[in-house]
Amino acid sequence: MSLVGLGSTQAWADGHQQCGQVRVENSTDGGNTWTTEGRYNGEAPTAISVRLTGDVAEGCAYPVSLAAYSAEGPTWETSGQQEFLGWDTTTLTADAPEATLDVSDSAPACFGQIDLYAGGDKFDGTEGHALPHYPDSATPTGLIAAWNGGQPCEEEPTTPPGDEPTDEPGDEAPGDEPTDEPTDEAPTEEPAEDTPSPSESAADGVAPDTGGQEPVGQPIALPESTTPNGDLAETGGDGSQLTVFASAGAGLLVVGGAAAYFARRRNRATR
Secondary structure, three states, X not given: OOOOOHHHHHHHHOOOXXXXXEEEEEEOOOOOOOEOOOEOOOXXXXXXXXXXXXXXXXXXXXXXXXXXXXXXOOOOOOOOOOEEEEEEEEEEOOOOOEEEEEOHHHOOOOOEEEEEEEOOOOOOOOOOOOOOEOOOEOOXXXXXXXXXXXXXXXXXXXXXXXXXXXXXXXXXXOOHHHHHHHHHHOOOHHHHHHOOHHHHHHOXXXXXXXXXXXXXXXXXXXXXXXXXXXOOOOOOOOHHHHHHHHHHHHHHHHHHHHHHHHHHHHHHHHO
């Protein structure tokens, strides 16, 4: 009796499937509306629901993560030096195809970037997990959707605004010259010249706009492994099945050998 192929036949008869890419949708309004767009607009999406769509094989796992970063500008090109703020991750399966990721406690206070991506790696600047940086580090990898935006941080005044107006009128006589000097200096012109400085300082250290196009995500979730958990796809069948088949085969060999031995003895006795 041949036992070859019994394990693989049983495994494939059970409807084995390999794990592959699966489409994923996301929602920023608690699941009321779903999208596959690769960029977010408007306010920072700090709580995002995700769900798998299509055929998801049993035993396949799909990690999805959400990361928040501070930035120096409101766009990818002006994001400059970014800092890791927070991270959340989940694993989607056929039994649990939907979950919500939340980085509200780590939301950017000013300019920032938020990335929804496939995988469970944390891109926090440690070795092998580089921070996003325009134009040479478009991390995280496996991008599903991304957001850039925010407002400049409010700077605290270095001197009280009431001190200077109080001192200047007191030191100068109320003659013609004090009256002419304020009008000639035109204080409003200096702020106008300095107005671009906040945006310029936000872009300090940013590479020239010569490359590094704005990353756009794809609605694809990647599996942790191409083999479903607990399934030996390549060998066919699980360990318990193979053990049973091997034991049965060994028993049949013993019985067959004994039968042949006694048959020979009978033949000799009859002679």
